[in-house]
Amino acid sequence: MKAGRLAPLAIASDKRSPALPDVPTLTELGIPVVAASWWGVLAPAGTPPAVIRKLNTQLNDVLKDKAVQGFLLEQGIHTVGGTPEQFTQYIHEESEKWQAIVRDANLHLQN
Incomplete structure (x- = not known):
């Protein structure tokens, strides 16, 4: 993308990415799909x-x-x-x- 050889068409998150502010979401384009990846930190059951x-x-x-x-x-x-x-x-x-x-x-x- 930085070299200009690849142009993103849309992202699948619920809102535009700060990293790609000019790239619309699929929902904005009329495709109601939200499929963003996410990470989180979990602790074992019973952690105080x-x-x-x-x-x-x-x-x-x-x-x-x-x-x-x-x-x-x-x-x-x-x-x-x-x-x-x-x-x-x-x-x-x-x-x-x-x-x-x-x-x-x-x-x-x-x-």
């Missing part, structure tokens, strides 16, 4: 709430760092952060969305 809160605070602080944001943005990664509860809700929403897509498309794993 105080430990979860401390990790969450420290991770959010790192994600607010301008140097970290700049580095990740160069990789096409937009940082979000948030609370453990928000991330739990997001995981549930994504699981439900993709389960419905697999079910509605009648997809099955083949061994």
